[in-house]
Amino acid sequence: MKIGLFIPCFMNELYPNVCKATYKVLKNQGLDIDYPLNQTCCGQPMANSGCSKDVKNLAINFVNTFKDYDYIVAPSGSCVSMVKEHYAEFFDNDKDYNKIKASIYEVCEFLHDVIKLENMQFDISFPYKVGLHNSCHGHRVLKLGTASELNIPYNSKLENILNKVNDIELVELKRKDECCGFGGTFSVAEEDISVAMGKDRIKDHLDSSAQIMTGADMSCLMHMDGLINRNNYPIKVMHIVEILAGVRP
Amino acid sequence: MSTNHNHADNAKIFVGNDERMHWHDQALWFVREKRDKASKSIPEWENLREFANQIKTHTMANLDKYLLEFEKNASEKGITVHFAIDAKEHNEIVYKLLKEKEVKKLVKSKSMLTEECHLNPYLEQRGIEVIDTDLGERIVQLRNEAPSHIVLPAIHLKKSDVSDTFHEKLGTEKGNYDPTYLTRAARAALREDFLTAEAGLTGVNFAIAQTGGVVVCTNEGNADMGASVPKLHIASMGIEKIIPRLEDLSVFTRLLARSATGQPITSYTSHFHAPIEGGEMHIIIVDNNRSQFLASEKNKKALNCIRCGACMNTCPVYRRSGGHSYEYVIPGPIGSILGSKKEPEKHNSLPFACTLCGSCTNVCPVKIDLDSQLYSLRQDLGKANLIDSRKKMAMKVTAWLMGKPTLFDFAGKMARKIVPKLPNSILYNKSNVWGRQRDLPKMPEKSFKEMFIAGELDD
Amino acid sequence: MTSKELILKNIKDNNIVKEVKLPSYENFGLKFEDKFQTFSTMIESVGGKALLIDKKDLDKTIKELYPDEKQIASNVEFCSVGNFDANSCEDVHELGDIDLAVVKGNFAVAENGAIWMKNKDNRHRALYFIAQNIIIIIDEKDILNNMHEAYEKISFDEKGYGVFISGPSKTADIEQSLVIGAHGPKSGYVIFTKS
Numbered sequence: 001m002k003i004g005l006f007i008p009c010f011m012n013e014l015y016p017n018v019c020k021a022t023y024k025v026l027k028n029q030g031l032d033i034d035y036p037l038n039q040t041c042c043g044q045p046m047a048n049s050g051c052s053k054d055v056k057n058l059a060i061n062f063v064n065t066f067k068d069y070d071y072i073v074a075p076s077g078s079c080v081s082m083v084k085e086h087y088a089e090f091f092d093n094d095k096d097y098n099k100i101k102a103s104i105y106e107v108c109e110f111l112h113d114v115i116k117l118e119n120m121q122f123d124i125s126f127p128y129k130v131g132l133h134n135s136c137h138g139h140r141v142l143k144l145g146t147a148s149e150l151n152i153p154y155n156s157k158l159e160n161i162l163n164k165v166n167d168i169e170l171v172e173l174k175r176k177d178e179c180c181g182f183g184g185t186f187s188v189a190e191e192d193i194s195v196a197m198g199k200d201r202i203k204d205h206l207d208s209s210a211q212i213m214t215g216a217d218m219s220c221l222m223h224m225d226g227l228i229n230r231n232n233y234p235i236k237v238m239h240i241v242e243i244l245a246g247v248r249p
Numbered sequence: 250m251s252t253n254h255n256h257a258d259n260a261k262i263f264v265g266n267d268e269r270m271h272w273h274d275q276a277l278w279f280v281r282e283k284r285d286k287a288s289k290s291i292p293e294w295e296n297l298r299e300f301a302n303q304i305k306t307h308t309m310a311n312l313d314k315y316l317l318e319f320e321k322n323a324s325e326k327g328i329t330v331h332f333a334i335d336a337k338e339h340n341e342i343v344y345k346l347l348k349e350k351e352v353k354k355l356v357k358s359k360s361m362l363t364e365e366c367h368l369n370p371y372l373e374q375r376g377i378e379v380i381d382t383d384l385g386e387r388i389v390q391l392r393n394e395a396p397s398h399i400v401l402p403a404i405h406l407k408k409s410d411v412s413d414t415f416h417e418k419l420g421t422e423k424g425n426y427d428p429t430y431l432t433r434a435a436r437a438a439l440r441e442d443f444l445t446a447e448a449g450l451t452g453v454n455f456a457i458a459q460t461g462g463v464v465v466c467t468n469e470g471n472a473d474m475g476a477s478v479p480k481l482h483i484a485s486m487g488i489e490k491i492i493p494r495l496e497d498l499s500v501f502t503r504l505l506a507r508s509a510t511g512q513p514i515t516s517y518t519s520h521f522h523a524p525i526e527g528g529e530m531h532i533i534i535v536d537n538n539r540s541q542f543l544a545s546e547k548n549k550k551a552l553n554c555i556r557c558g559a560c561m562n563t564c565p566v567y568r569r570s571g572g573h574s575y576e577y578v579i580p581g582p583i584g585s586i587l588g589s590k591k592e593p594e595k596h597n598s599l600p601f602a603c604t605l606c607g608s609c610t611n612v613c614p615v616k617i618d619l620d621s622q623l624y625s626l627r628q629d630l631g632k633a634n635l636i637d638s639r640k641k642m643a644m645k646v647t648a649w650l651m652g653k654p655t656l657f658d659f660a661g662k663m664a665r666k667i668v669p670k671l672p673n674s675i676l677y678n679k680s681n682v683w684g685r686q687r688d689l690p691k692m693p694e695k696s697f698k699e700m701f702i703a704g705e706l707d708d
Numbered sequence: 709m710t711s712k713e714l715i716l717k718n719i720k721d722n723n724i725v726k727e728v729k730l731p732s733y734e735n736f737g738l739k740f741e742d743k744f745q746t747f748s749t750m751i752e753s754v755g756g757k758a759l760l761i762d763k764k765d766l767d768k769t770i771k772e773l774y775p776d777e778k779q780i781a782s783n784v785e786f787c788s789v790g791n792f793d794a795n796s797c798e799d800v801h802e803l804g805d806i807d808l809a810v811v812k813g814n815f816a817v818a819e820n821g822a823i824w825m826k827n828k829d830n831r832h833r834a835l836y837f838i839a840q841n842i843i844i845i846i847d848e849k850d851i852l853n854n855m856h857e858a859y860e861k862i863s864f865d866e867k868g869y870g871v872f873i874s875g876p877s878k879t880a881d882i883e884q885s886l887v888i889g890a891h892g893p894k895s896g897y898v899i900f901t902k903s
Contacts, residue, residue: 007697007698011658011696012661012696012698013661013665013693013696014666014690014692014693015690015693016693016695016696016697016699016700017693017699019697020700020706023701023706024706027280027707032428035698035701037654037698037701037702038654039654040653040654040657041657042324046630047624048605048624048627049631049636049641050600050627050628050629050630050631050636050641051628051631051636051641051645052627052631053628053631053632054645070284074482086624101582111351136604136605136606136607136608137605137607140606140607140608140610140611141607147608147611148285149288149563149608149611149612150295150611151288151289151291151292151294151295152295175278177566177608178565178608179604179606179608181565181604182604183603183604183605183606184604185601186601186603186604188683189255189257189601189681190257190601190602191257191261191682191685191686192257192260192261192264192265193257193260193569193570193602194568194604195686195687196264196270196569197565197566197569197604198687200271200274204395207338209314222690225688225690226683226687226689226690227686227687227689229687229688230686230687230688238587271775276884279884280884291738292738293736293737293738296736300731300733303728303729303730303731304730304731305726306725306726306728307727307729308728309723309725310723310725310726310727310728311727312719312723313716313719313720313723316715317716326864326866326867327867332710332711332712332715333711334711334714334715338711373866382891383881384879384881384882384890385879385881388881388882399883401880401881402881403881403882404884406883407883408882408883408885411882411883425776428882428883428885428887429887431882432879432882432890433889436889436890436891439891440891443891444801457864460863460864460865461864462864468853468877468878468879468890469877469878469879469890469891469892470837470877470890470891470892470893471890471891471892473833473834473836473837473871473892474837474838474891474892477800477832477833477834477837478800478834478838479799488715488719493730494730495732495859495862495864496733496856496859496860497852497854498859499733499737499855499858499859500731500733502855502872503737503819503820503854503855510880512711512754513750513753513754513819513820513821513822513874514820514821514822514872514874515874516873516874516875516877516878516892517788517837517871517872517873517874517877517892518753518822518872519869519870519871520826520862520864520869520871521869522864522867522868522869522870523865523867523868523869525800525832525833525834526724526831526832534715536714536715536718538714539802540718540719541718543719543722543723543724543725544721544722544723544724545724546724549724549725581746593734593779599869690799
C-alpha cells in the first residue's frame with residue numbers, strides 16, 4: 001500500500017522533529033511512504049474564522065495532491081477532521097474526494113485501525129509518568145477515544161497504543177477530556193479564556209504527577225507549551241509519535 | 250460590563266477575578282459530573298436521546314398540524330389559547346388579561362420566554378407588581394440583575410452575595426450566610442406573595458397536542474403555588490414546546506432533570522389540563538422569530554431544545570466566562586446559536602466564543618448538533634460581512650499565502666532565520682497577542698520539507 | 709391576517725424539516741428486581757423517605773412522624789388523624805394553615821422515586837403544595853418500573869390535573885447547597901401499605 005504523508009503546515013515550519021518522528025514510526029512498520037511536496041494548508045484556520053469559501057482552492061489542491069494514494073496519514077487529528085467533515089461543500093459527490101474521505105487517517109488511528117495493534121512492536125522504554133491530553137477533534141470527531149459524555153463502552157486507541165510502550169505510566173486526570181482552549185484563532189480572539197483553559201489543563205496534569213503531557217495534536221501541545229515555558233511549569237510536552245519513535249524528553 | 254457586546258471583552262473581566270472564575274467553573278463542572286452519573290445509570294440513555302431527537306424532528310415537520318390539534322384539545326378543556334407573533338404582542342396579551350381581572354400582583358415561575366420578551370419591565374411600567382418566585386430568579390430580581398444560567402439563575406453568586414441582598418431587601422440577619430436560613434426567609438416572604446397575588450404566570454416545559462394540556466417541571470413547588478392559589482393562571486410558551494402524545498413525555502421526563510442537574514426527576518412534574526375551581530387558564534403561544542429556524546437547513550435542529558442547560562454546564566468557555574458575558578437572554582452554546590441567528594449584528598462575537606470542542610453536542614439530550622451550528626454560523630457571519638474586518642483581512646491574506654506553497658515556504662524560511670535573532674522586546678511587543686501570556690514556539694533550523702529534500706530523514 | 713394565521717403560515721411556508729416516524733416504547737426501559745427497594749433508594753436521594761406498613765398501623769405511624777403538627781388534612785379513608793376537611797373549603801386560601809396533608813396517590817415509579825397523583829375527588833390541587841408537610845399513601849402493589857409504564861396508565865381525555873411528586877420541595881439556588889423545603893412541603897414521606 002502506498003501512503004501519502006500529509007504534514008500540517010505549521011508543523012512543517014515549527015515542529016519538523018515531530019514530522020520526522022511520524023515518518024520514522026511509519027517507516028519502522030515497513031510502509032511505503034511518500035511526501036508530496038506541493039501540499040499546502042488544509043484551510044482550517046480560515047474556515048474556523050468564518051471564511052470557509054476561501055478554502056475552496058486549498059481543498060481542490062489537497063484532493064489533487066493526494067488522490068492517488070491508498071491511505072493518507074497525518075500527525076494531526078484536527079487537520080484530518082477538517083478534510084473529512086468540512087470539505088464536502090466544495091465537491092459535488094466527487095469520486096476522488098469520496099475516496100480520500102474514506103482513506104485519510106490521523107497517524108495513531110492509522111496504526112491502530114489499519115496496521116493493527118497486534119502487528120505493532122515498538123520495543124521502546126519510556127519510564128515516565130505521562131498524562132494523555134485528548135485533543136477535541138481527534139477525540140470527538142475521529143473518535144480516537146470514547147468521549148466522557150457518552151454512555152457507551154470505553155475504549156481509547158491512544159491509550160491502547162501508548163500501553164505498548166514499555167515502562168510507561170499513564171496517569172489518571174481529573175477531567176479526562178476537557179478542551180485545552182487552543183481553538184485556533186480562539187487562542188488569540190478570546191485570549192483570556194484560552195489561557196485560563198490551558199493553565200487548568202496543565203494543572204490537571206501536574207496534580208496527577210505527570211512529567212510529560214502527550215497528545216495527538218501539536219496545536220494543543222503548542223498552546224500549552226507556550227504557557228509552560230512562560231510560567232516555568234515542571235512538565236514537558238511531547239507528541240505521541242515522538243514517544244513511539246523512541247525520542248526521550 | 251463592556252458595552253460593545255463583545256464576548257471576549259466581557260470574559261476578560263470575568264477571568265480577571267481568578268478565584269471567583271475557578272469557583273464558578275468548578276460549581277458547574279460538578280453539575281456536569283452529576284449529569285454523567287445519572288446518564289450512566291440508564292443503560293438505554295443513548296437510545297433515549299435518539300427517541301427525543303426523533304420526536305422533536307417529527308413534531309417540527311408537522312408543527313402547524315400539532316399546534317392546531319393542541320389548540321382544539323385545550324379549548325375543549327376550558328382553556329383559552331392565544332397566539333402572539335412577537336414579544337410585543339405576548340406582553341400586550343398578558344397585560345390585557347391581568348387588567349381585565351384588576352390584577353395588582355403577579356407571581357411568576359421560571360420562563361426564559363418571558364425573559365426574552367422582557368415581560369417584567371413591561372408590566373411594572375404599567376403598575377403591576379411582578380414577583381419572580383423561583384428562588385434563584387427572586388435573588389437576581391432583588392439585585393436587579395439578569396439570570397446567568399437558564400436552570401441555575403444565581404449560579405454566579407456566592408452565599409455572601411445572597412445574604413447581603415436578603416439583609417437589605419428582606420431584613421434577614423446581617424452576615425448570616427446559612428443557605429437553609431436564607432431559603433426559609435425567602436419561603437416565608439414568597440408565601441405571603443403566593444397568598445395575596447391575584448394571578449400566576451408559568452412557563453411551559455412541554456405542551457401536549459393530544460390532550461391540550463401543558464407540563465411544568467420544578468423542584469421548588471413555586472409554579473404550582475402560583476398556578477393553583479390565584480384564580481388566574483397564564484402559561485407562556487414558544488411554538489417549539491409542542492410534543493405530539495402524552496406517552497412521548499415518558500422520554501422527556503427521563504431525560505430532562507438528569508441532563509439539567511443529575512436528578513432522576515424534578516420534585517414536581519405538573520400536568521395542567523384545567524383552571525382551578527372558579528378560575529381561568531390561558532395559554533399564550535409565541536413565535537418571536539422561532540419559525541424562521543424551520544426554513545434553515547443548518548439551524549432547524551436548534552428548535553429541539555428543551556432548555557435543560559446541560560450544554561452550558563459542560564462548556565469550558567461558559568464555565569470560565571459566566572452567563573452575563575454573552576449578553577443574550579440565554580447564554581452558552583444554545584444561546585450563542587439562537588442569539589447570533591436572530592440578531593447577527595449584535596451577537597456576532599458569540600459563535601466565536603467557542604473552541605468547537607464538541608462536548609455540548611454530546612450532552613444534548615435532544616441531539617442538537619450544537620458545534621456544527623456554531624461552525625456554520627461563523628460562515629453566515631462571514632458571508633454577511635459581519636466579522637471583524639481586521640480578522641477577515643488577516644484570514645484572506647493567510648489563505649492567499651497558504652495557497653502558494655513556494656511563497657509560504659519562503660516566508661517560513663525567513664521567519665526561521667530572523668525570529669531567533671530578534672530581541673524579546675521586539676518579539677514580544679504589544680501587537681503580538683499570542684506572546685502576551687505565552688512563549689512563542691522555538692524556531693527550528695530547517696522545516697520538515699527542507700530536511701526531506703536534503704535527504705536527512707533516513708538516519 | 710390574525711397572528712395565529714400568520715404563525716401557521718410562517719411555519720408551513722419554507723418548512724424544510726423532513727418527516728420521521730414517532731418511536732414506540734413497547735418493552736423499552738429499565739426494569740428492576742426489587743421495585744420497592746429501588747423506589748426507596750431514589751426517594752431518599754431527593755430528601756424523602758419510603759415506609760412499608762400495615763394499614764392498621766397508619767395512624768400510629770403518622771403520629772410518630774409528625775407529633776407536633778396541629779392542622780391535618782386527610783383524604784385517605786383508613787386514616788383517622790385528619791381534623792381538617794380541605795374539600796369543604798370554598799376558597800383555596802383557607803388551606804393556608806395546614807401543617808400536614810395525608811393524601812392518596814395513584815401509583816409509584818421505581819426509577820425516580822415519583823408518585824403519580826391524579827384525584828378528581830381532591831377539590832383543591834394546591835393542597836399538595838400549600839401544606840407544610842406531606843404524606844402520600846400508596847398500595848404496595850402499585851409500583852411500576854419506569855416512566856414508559858407510567859404513561860401507559862395516564863390519560864387526560866377530560867379536563868383535570870395530575871402531578872408526579874418526587875420527594876418534598878427543594879432548591880440548590882444558593883451556592884449549590886441543597887436545602888429541603890422551598891415553597892412546597894418542607895418534608896415528605898411515601899407510606900406503602902401492605903395489600
